[in-house]
Every structure is written in C-alpha cells, then in structure tokens.
Amino acid sequence: MNDSDGRADGGARNAVAAAEGGAGRRGDGVQSVERTLDVLEALAAAGGQLGLSEISARTGLPYGTTHRLLRTLIDRGYVRQDADRKYALGAALLRLGNATEQLFGSWAGPYLARLVELSGETANLAVMEGDAVVYVAQASSPRWLRMFTEVGRRVLPHCTAVGKVLLAERTDAECAALLRRTGLPRHTASTITEPAAMLAELARVRTAGYAVDRGEQELEVRCVAVPVRHRGEVIAALSVSGPASRMAGHDLRTLVARMHTVAEEFSAEVLGRG
Structure with missing residues (x-):
C-alpha cells in the first residue's frame, strides 16, 4: 500500500x-x-x-x-x-432504587448529625416513591425522650412535614390527583383531611420554603422540614422532629435558616452542583 x-x-x-x-x-x-x-x-x-x-x-x-x-x-x-x-x-429498576436509597442515606449521615447537634432533636431524610413518602436515613436525638421513625417506613405525604415539602414542588393539579388516589385519612385531630385545605397548606409551604407538622401524624409531636434541591428540583426533604413542648422552645426562623444551610451543603458537597 x-x-x-x-x-x-x-x-x-x-x-x-x-x-x-x-x-x-x-x-x-x-x-x-x-x-x-x-x-x-x-x-x-x-x-x-x-x-x-x-x-x-x-x-x-x-x-x-x-x-x-x-x-x-x-x-x-x-x-x-x-x-x-x-x-x-x-421491576429491574427496583434494584437500582434500593441501592441508590441506601447510598443516599449513608451520604446524608454527617448532615443529619449536624441537624441533631443544632436542634437536639431527631433528624430524618425522606424521599417520594410513587404516592408515598419513604424515610431513608435518620440520626437520633441524644435525649431520653425522642422521636423514632423506622428507616424504610412509608407514609402518606399529607400528614408529615417532609411529605408537604415534597408535594409542594408539584403543581396543584398534580397534587390534587395524588390526593384523590391516596385520600387524606385522619391520624389526629390536627390532620388536614380536606383537599382544598391541603392545597392551601402547600401554597404556604411554597411561599415559606419549609413545612411544619403540628401533631398531624402523631399527637404531641412537632416536625419541621426543608427541601433538598439538586439541579433546580426537589429530590428529598430534611426534617427535625421532637416533642411539641421542646420544639416550641426553638426560634422557628433561626432553625429553618440553619436547616436550609445544611440542605444546601448536602446538595453541593455530596450531590454536586451539576
């Protein structure tokens, strides 16, 4: 050649x-x-x-x-x-989903520990799977009287702070469709059970940037949650929960600001800024 x-x-x-x-x-x-x-x-x-x-x-x-x-x-x-x-x-996606949730939960550990340090209460990380909220990681409060939610537990979103945060990023039409599928079962006297009231609550969450569970899932338990964003989308929620009497002692504005800082650092340092 x-x-x-x-x-x-x-x-x-x-x-x-x-x-x-x-x-x-x-x-x-x-x-x-x-x-x-x-x-x-x-x-x-x-x-x-x-x-x-x-x-x-x-x-x-x-x-x-x-x-x-x-x-x-x-x-x-x-x-x-x-x-x-x-x-x-x-069904093959379930294998990936389970592995991802386990990794996601382990990555969140240090950030949940920081939430415990700044609040003295139990911290959780939760995500949406279908129409339910799933708790994927937790750091427990060092106090004798503390809240405990089993990792892997699935709950409906309407009665939890993490669920409200995750729902709030959806449109009203999407939220209304989900609520029709799941209903709004009552757990306590404080549970929101009317669709219009829940949509109004989600509008407040969008404006405020955080959600509160005022004993809506369990009596005398109060929870505050903020979103974890990645590439402009809410992919998870971080929460702090404890007895209502102790949670009332926190300055809500200060607590929420610190939680937002931890959520932003988790997203930037672990998930990347991509």
Whole structure:
C-alpha cells in the first residue's frame, strides 16, 4: 500500500469516526444513552403506562428508534409491556432504587448529625416513591425522650412535614390527583383531611420554603422540614422532629435558616452542583 492509499484510508476512517461521533453524541453526552434515559424519564413522569406513539411524542424520538430502545429495556427488565401493549417501568429498576436509597442515606449521615447537634432533636431524610413518602436515613436525638421513625417506613405525604415539602414542588393539579388516589385519612385531630385545605397548606409551604407538622401524624409531636434541591428540583426533604413542648422552645426562623444551610451543603458537597 502506498502513502497516498494510506492517507486515503485514514481520511475515510476519520470521516466515518467523525460522522459516528456526531451521530452518537448530543452536547457532551452519548446520544444513545441520553435517548434511553429520555424514554425512562418519560415513563416515570407519566406516572403510569404509555403507548409507543405517546413515548415517541414526549421524547421527540422517531418510532423506530423508540421501539428499538424499548425492546432493549424490556430484555433487561427495566421496562415491561402489558397486555394492552402499553409500556411501563419494570421491576429491574427496583434494584437500582434500593441501592441508590441506601447510598443516599449513608451520604446524608454527617448532615443529619449536624441537624441533631443544632436542634437536639431527631433528624430524618425522606424521599417520594410513587404516592408515598419513604424515610431513608435518620440520626437520633441524644435525649431520653425522642422521636423514632423506622428507616424504610412509608407514609402518606399529607400528614408529615417532609411529605408537604415534597408535594409542594408539584403543581396543584398534580397534587390534587395524588390526593384523590391516596385520600387524606385522619391520624389526629390536627390532620388536614380536606383537599382544598391541603392545597392551601402547600401554597404556604411554597411561599415559606419549609413545612411544619403540628401533631398531624402523631399527637404531641412537632416536625419541621426543608427541601433538598439538586439541579433546580426537589429530590428529598430534611426534617427535625421532637416533642411539641421542646420544639416550641426553638426560634422557628433561626432553625429553618440553619436547616436550609445544611440542605444546601448536602446538595453541593455530596450531590454536586451539576
């Protein structure tokens, strides 16, 4: 092979590589990965099932591309196809979710400990899973009389401070739909049980930037929660809870400001500013 042939061959290879790189990337990401994530996020955002045409429309992907991605995701268990031929998230995602929650909880440990130090009360980290709030980490108060919520416990969001914080980032229409699905069962005389009253409470949470549980889940227990934001979205809630008599001794404005600082540092230092 002469030099000119080598240069021609090399030029052809470079042209192909450039074309593949252009077709395979969007911005700084790999296009096929981004498209796969687009499909999964579309299904997650729908909160249920979607047909092929609906997924294609939501993601902006061609039918053929969407179908190929779905077939691969089905083969790996991350998506399932139901009898009506609609698609939904698959059980394989649970493995990732459980592992992520465990890591998330362990990362939060030092920050929860700081909340305990500044408040003297029990601190929790919670996330939303479907229509329920799940507690994923806790640091206990050193006091003899303290609050205890089992890690892994699932509760409805309407009667907890963490639940209110997580709901408040959704639109009124989304919140109303969730409340219709779950109802607003009463736990104490303080539990909010009317949808209109709950929507008004969530509006206050949005404005204030924090939520309070005034004995709505358990009698004589008071809880304050703030959001953990990442890339502009609320992904979790941090809370401090204790007996109502002791919590009343805190200056709420000061406590909330310190909790916001811890939440912001957790997001920046652990999750990154990306």
